[in-house]
Amino acid sequence: MFSCMDTWIIADPEHLGGSPRVRGTRISLSLILESLAAGMTVLEIVDAFPSLTEESVRGALSELAHEKELQPA
Numbered sequence: 001m002f003s004c005m006d007t008w009i010i011a012d013p014e015h016l017g018g019s020p021r022v023r024g025t026r027i028s029l030s031l032i033l034e035s036l037a038a039g040m041t042v043l044e045i046v047d048a049f050p051s052l053t054e055e056s057v058r059g060a061l062s063e064l065a066h067e068k069e070l071q072p073a
Contacts, residue, residue, distance in 0.1 A: 008059035
């Protein structure tokens with residue numbers, strides 16, 4: 001389980017219309033996923049979006065992968 005300090009994905013109505021984003025940035029999780037789908041590496045994403053770190057991208061992806069809805073029943 002993640003503690004508050006380990007939470008990389010946040011959402012609130014005042015930023016990006018409530019879309020999930022990486023904590024401390026205005027970078028949406030969907031933008032990261034679209035970038036990966038387009039063939040970018042994590043390091044290329046970090047280079048393209050300086051407010052991200054490798055740790056924040058990998059942390060958000062790990063958090064997404066461990067969401068209950070994505071786990072087998």
